Amino acid sequence: MISISAPRVDHIIKNMQDKGVLVIGDVMIDEYLWGKVNRLSPEAPVPIIEIEEESLRFGGAANVALNLRTLGCQPIIVGVIGKDRMADHFFELLEKYQLSAAGIIQSADRPTTVKTRIIGENQHIARVDREKATYLDRKQINQAIERIDTLMDKTEAVVMQDYNKGVLHKDIIRFSIEKANINKQITTVDPKFINFLEYSQATVFKPNLREASQALARMIQTEDEIRMAAKTLQETLNLGSVLLTLGSKGMALYEASSDYSRVPARTRKVADVSGAGDTVISTLTAALLGGASMKEAASLANYAAGVVCEEVGIVPIEKERLSSEIKNRSNQ
Secondary structure, three states, X not given: OOOOOHHHXXXXXXXXXXXXXXXXXXXXXXXXXXXXXXXXXXXXXXXXXXXXXXXXXXEEHHHHHHHHHHOOOEEEEEEEEEOOHHHHHHHHHXXXXXXXXXXXXXXXXXXXXXXXEEEEOOEEEEEEEEOOOOOOOHXXXXXXXXXXXXXXXXOOEEEEEOOOOOOOOHHHHHHHHHHHHHOOXXXXXXXXXOOHHHOOOOOEEOXXXXXXXXXXXXXXXXXXXXXXXXXXXXXXXXXXXXXXXOHHHOEEEEEOOOOEEEEOOOXXXXXXXXXXXXXXXXXXXXXXXXXXXXXXXXXXXXXXXXXXXXXXXXXOOOHHHHHHHHHHHHOO
């Protein structure tokens, strides 16, 4: 079991401030429609939601960047949005959170990815997606690589956040990791099934249990199976570490030194797991930039995920909340 003291947390958080991070991946907007449910529709057996509030939030790789920002880092996003109404809102959110637009590519051929969640009485009723989940064309791939090549020199770490929406083409993945390794920069990856095995030589690889099971074509249930899965991924891809997220069972960490550790789940009351993976990869990256060991970074990421899962809707982790949460837990 991994533990970390409150003074050590404060030291790591202090050291991560203003560190530059390049976030590459599928950006999106999460739209929330909040309301009350008072009756069923006479047209079909579905609830009628009386909308009382609407909100737009960053999702996907943009949410990773926002988490890094609220932790005190200076993220730059490389992603693709459309030329539409939601793209205008995307730029408004960038301005609101003081995030750079230098890596944002606009395409008339792709809509801005939007996930609309309808919530009644604090319960998810439905989700409507607007997206184009095909790979970028060659021109856009080259544009992205050019942005990455220029912007990576201004940062100290690279996060690749894949939602299988087409930005993380294998050419972009390979170029990003190769350049980051030449620059001796940290590379952290939150993969999806497509291109799962393209992230060779990354610093940290963070799949969830289902993704690892699909990629390895095996059941992963027991402790020995979890350990062997993490070990197989680390050796196959020549990774620095594998952080396997296990939902309510916490996380499993396997490092290149063959050191294996478990991180228990920290959530007291789960309200919504949306965005938890974004929080984990961003907190993990920020902690490593702050001088944390891999075990310490995993512990901090686990605490951060526990905090955001207690909120309804996608919310970022804030450094003050993370610090106070760990202090409160250590005093219990």
